[in-house]
Amino acid sequence: MKVLVISTKCNKVNISNLKVDIVSWCDNELGLINLRDYDGIVFDMSDYYLNSYNVSSMRGVFEHHSISPDIIYDVLKKPETFIIVVGNPNTTVKQESILNLIGFSVSSEIRNGNTVTREKTGDRTFLKYLEKVKSYSYFLGENITISSHVQLKWCSGVGGYEMAGTLIPLLKNRADKILAAKLEPFTKMPSPYLYHKDNTVPSFGDIYLLPPIYGMDQNDMVSEILELYLGNEKPEPEWVKNIKVPSQEDIDDRLEQIGSKIADLTNEKNVLIQELENERQPIEILWKSDKPLEKSIERVLKSMGASIENDDENNTENAADCSFSYGSAHFAVEIKSTSKQMVDKNGLRQVRDWVEDLSDVGKEYKGLFIVSNEIGKKPDERSDNYLPENLIKYATSQEIAVISVKTLFEAYLKSKNDNKYAGIFFGKLHEKSGIIKLEIDE
Numbered sequence: 444m445k446v447l448v449i450s451t452k453c454n455k456v457n458i459s460n461l462k463v464d465i466v467s468w469c470d471n472e473l474g475l476i477n478l479r480d481y482d483g484i485v486f487d488m489s490d491y492y493l494n495s496y497n498v499s500s501m502r503g504v505f506e507h508h509s510i511s512p513d514i515i516y517d518v519l520k521k522p523e524t525f526i527i528v529v530g531n532p533n534t535t536v537k538q539e540s541i542l543n544l545i546g547f548s549v550s551s552e553i554r555n556g557n558t559v560t561r562e563k564t565g566d567r568t569f570l571k572y573l574e575k576v577k578s579y580s581y582f583l584g585e586n587i588t589i590s591s592h593v594q595l596k597w598c599s600g601v602g603g604y605e606m607a608g609t610l611i612p613l614l615k616n617r618a619d620k621i622l623a624a625k626l627e628p629f630t631k632m633p634s635p636y637l638y639h640k641d642n643t644v645p646s647f648g649d650i651y652l653l654p655p656i657y658g659m660d661q662n663d664m665v666s667e668i669l670e671l672y673l674g675n676e677k678p679e680p681e682w683v684k685n686i687k688v689p690s691q692e693d694i695d696d697r698l699e700q701i702g703s704k705i706a707d708l709t710n711e712k713n714v715l716i717q718e719l720e721n722e723r724q725p726i727e728i729l730w731k732s733d734k735p736l737e738k739s740i741e742r743v744l745k746s747m748g749a750s751i752e753n754d755d756e757n758n759t760e761n762a763a764d765c766s767f768s769y770g771s772a773h774f775a776v777e778i779k780s781t782s783k784q785m786v787d788k789n790g791l792r793q794v795r796d797w798v799e800d801l802s803d804v805g806k807e808y809k810g811l812f813i814v815s816n817e818i819g820k821k822p823d824e825r826s827d828n829y830l831p832e833n834l835i836k837y838a839t840s841q842e843i844a845v846i847s848v849k850t851l852f853e854a855y856l857k858s859k860n861d862n863k864y865a866g867i868f869f870g871k872l873h874e875k876s877g878i879i880k881l882e883i884d885e
Contacts, residue, residue, distance in 0.1 A: 444523070445480065446669065450487035453661040456669060463669070478510065479517050483648075483672075486541055487665055488530030489655030512546030524648030527668060530655050531581045542652075547626060549610065549652070550584030558617040566613060566625055568651075569671050573614045573623055575656050582620035583652065585610060614654070626650040725855050728848045732780035732818050736848075737764050740778060740813060743851060747858045747865040766801060766808070769869040775801050775808040780815040784826045788834055790814070794843050809873050810843035813851060822849050830878060839877040846872070846879050853881055 448456060448465045456463040466476060478484060518524055532542035533551045542549055557578040561570070587608040614623035627650075651672075656664055725746065727739040741751050749767040765776040775797035779790040794810040801808045816829040830838070830845060838845050858865040872879060 444482045444673070446483040446485070447476070447478065447481045448485045448487060448665055450485075450661060450665065451490040453487055453665045455662045456666050461669070461673065478514050481518065482521065482523065483525045483527070483669075484515075484518065485665055485668065486526070486528045486545075487661065488528060488532070488534040488541055489661060489664065490530075510541075510544045512544070515545045519648040519650070521648065525651070525672065526648065527651045527653060527672065529653050529665070529668065532583070532652050533581075545650075547608065547650070548588035549626070550586060551581050552584070552620075553581050554620075555580050556616050559622060560615050560617060561613075566611060569613065569623070569653060569668065572653070572656070572667055572671055575659070576614060576622070576654055578657055579616060579622050579654055580657075581654075582616060582622055583610065583624060585621065587626065610652075613651075622654050624652050626652060725852065728815070728852055729822050730818070732815065736780050736815060737778050740776075740848070740851065741765050741767075743855050747855060747868075749865075749869070764797075766797070770866070772869060772873040773801075773806050773808045774811045774869075774872065776811045776813060778813045778815075780818055782818050784817055785829050785831060786814055786816065786834075788837065791834060791838055791841065791843060791845075795841050798843075810841065811872060812838065812843055812845045813848060814845065815848040822852075825849070835877050842876045844872045844876055844879050850879065850881060857881075 444461065446456075446461065446463045448463060449468055450465065451468050454465055456465065464476075464481075515526065519526065526545060528541060528545075531551055532549060533540040535541075540548070555578070559576055559579065561573060587610060609627055610621060610624040611627055612621045612624050615621055649672075653668065724739070725743045728736065728743055731739050744765070744767050745751055749769045752766040752768060752773075764778045767774055767776070775794065777790050777794040777797060779786050790812055794812050798808050798810045814829050817825040825847075827847070827849075829847060835845070854864070854868045858868065868881075
């Protein structure tokens, strides 16, 4: 069950296992709430500012039409629903009483007193709460007027019927004036027929009009009202689980078998998810940048059979972005990512420096410049013209091979279909300089 409390000071309801939303009368967010989403609504009018009959700050109610007889009817026509008004139901909201907003009208009169008597009715829902009421500031009349909107919906399709209602007193003062009541609508045939209920007409949910308990904290007051109406359902005690019922053993066995199957399928699913993630990991080189791109490229080269030389453990400040070997060929790699179409000369110069530094250790390295240009675009939207002509000549003169991440990814895909292709690709990188492209027939 989902419950809404509209109040001025209530901000917490202490009811276990119950979903309660709380909003202030003076909050403009009230106009954005759809009351039809709730099974029960508490209109807390108990604050004395509200009882002054002047609540100009309740703009959200009327400006957004969040409360109307039509809406309340839609709430109450559902089974096991309720409306509880705490405080004077004739408290005005922008010149109309809260009860009128619900679709009913009951007269009230401002009178102070401290002598009350309890009615002996069949409805004892709020008996414990009403026993705490020691004083009052208003009482209710006995006549009810029902909105034409409600009457029309209530009796729709039921020829000849009208709608009426009565107040069932729950609490009175010594002068026999009603202080608390249950509002009970019912159908009737037009005069001269007698009032009577008719089972062919759908029943409303419950509507209660309750007085506040002056001096009681509003959080405690609303919590007690809801607890008495709904019953504070306690969680099932542990010992209940040990009590068996007929056929339970068979059902438990079936549940255990299903649970075991679900566990096995879940494990199989997780393995496949991880396998899929591993298979799709090379795609990262098409969209990552900077250090993450360097690591992704290392993984792709390794998956193609290359041996990574400068891993995390052996890396130094003077190490290339990546250095690797394939067979007897060694490569010093500079990786550049940019959102621009073209890269500048700095990357090529860095490759040259890496080659010189690494060649000091007694191995001959080939320079490799890997470019990811126009980061953020789809691969087929990126320009293949990412190196100016003068830099292509410079790369050729310095014996530096240049490829894009698109070319590397294409080579990776080919190597997965042909286990000899990686050797062809790395051989081409080692032998040629300038921009390297894959031939269609490779």
